Amino acid sequence: MKEKIEALRIEIESAMENTQTSRALYELKLKFQAELKVVMSGMRDLSKEERPAFGKLVNEFKQGMEEKFEARAVVVKQKEMEEKYASERIDITMPGKTVKKGALHPITLVKNELIDIFSGMGFKVFEGPEIETDYYNFTALNTPKDHPARDMQDTFYIAENLLLRTQTSAGQIRVMEKTKPPIKILSPGRVFRSDDDATHSPMFHQMEGLVVDKGITLCDLQGMLGEFAKRMFTSSTKVRLRPSYFPFTEPSVEVDLSCSECGGKGCRLCKGTGWIEVLGAGMVNRHVLENCGVDPDEYTGFAFGMGIERIAMLKYGINNIKTLFENDTRFLKQFEE
Numbered sequence: 001m002k003e004k005i006e007a008l009r010i011e012i013e014s015a016m017e018n019t020q021t022s023r024a025l026y027e028l029k030l031k032f033q034a035e036l037k038v039v040m041s042g043m044r045d046l047s048k049e050e051r052p053a054f055g056k057l058v059n060e061f062k063q064g065m066e067e068k069f070e071a072r073a074v075v076v077k078q079k080e081m082e083e084k085y086a087s088e089r090i091d092i093t094m095p096g097k098t099v100k101k102g103a104l105h106p107i108t109l110v111k112n113e114l115i116d117i118f119s120g121m122g123f124k125v126f127e128g129p130e131i132e133t134d135y136y137n138f139t140a141l142n143t144p145k146d147h148p149a150r151d152m153q154d155t156f157y158i159a160e161n162l163l164l165r166t167q168t169s170a171g172q173i174r175v176m177e178k179t180k181p182p183i184k185i186l187s188p189g190r191v192f193r194s195d196d197d198a199t200h201s202p203m204f205h206q207m208e209g210l211v212v213d214k215g216i217t218l219c220d221l222q223g224m225l226g227e228f229a230k231r232m233f234t235s236s237t238k239v240r241l242r243p244s245y246f247p248f249t250e251p252s253v254e255v256d257l258s259c260s261e262c263g264g265k266g267c268r269l270c271k272g273t274g275w276i277e278v279l280g281a282g283m284v285n286r287h288v289l290e291n292c293g294v295d296p297d298e299y300t301g302f303a304f305g306m307g308i309e310r311i312a313m314l315k316y317g318i319n320n321i322k323t324l325f326e327n328d329t330r331f332l333k334q335f336e337e
Helices: 002-018 022-045 051-087 106-119 148-152 169-178 218-232 286-291 308-316 321-325 329-335
Strands: 131-133 162-164 183-192 203-213 239-246 249-258 275-284 300-307
Touching: 002 022, 002 051, 022 051, 106 183, 106 203, 106 218, 106 308, 106 329, 169 183, 169 203, 169 286, 169 300, 203 218, 203 308, 218 239, 218 249, 218 275, 218 300, 239 275, 249 300, 275 286, 275 308, 300 308, 308 321
Parallel strands: none
Antiparallel strands: 131 162, 183 203, 203 300, 239 249, 249 275, 275 300
């Protein structure tokens, strides 16, 4: 038995000298305790006279080894702390680390500015769901399933009657169903269409407005858009209405603004016309009012809708819509306030 104890002592002490981490030393101690139990199990083969002497020998061996483990643990811990301090040492001659300041995205900047402008005219903000029913997105807006105007929009359908909204006009229907005129709301949000090129994106942002009250005319629409144009661009910006077609407005108009780059003289941006198409608008169609329970003989209204990316591109001179979605910090840094 003495030979086994001595062999175990030599083995453990040799391994102990080579341990470099607290974890390795801990595992070695577990190994020692396990092998010591094996040695102690041999006590049952000894006579009653031999057992007391063997027990004393084992206890002295165990106590001595535990003291050595404790002493080695102090050495290993000290070495680990020295290595840690060396790796975490700060070189005060090195330049300090700076935290880069973020900036609001140009789409957010334009959205906030639009809300400020129209809120100053008495508009309240309403945000509807991005997943809409076919009824709110099309049917209630005078665009039934067999209407040819549906071909103007390539739609992402989730189910037969569920889709990713193609326009925030659906929110206008929800408001008119629950609110009696007068109504004056602004509906911003993301919309989705299967369209992708330098000036279009499958996901983009719209800002639509609706006014319903007694005696509302197209002149009110033009006056309001004129104020919007001057506050968003320059005080000399002019507004031009051109006849157009939308199923939910009658009459419908395309709204052009005088080119902010050349002041209407004609340049590359406006393709020499002096005007830039910015948004669509018109007087709310009688059928849309009727669908929402509003008497078209008593109330009239106008609606307008614009792409926030379109406004941002014109305002900041951005020539490719994809730049707005690339998250290039060099581009975004230009919009730090």
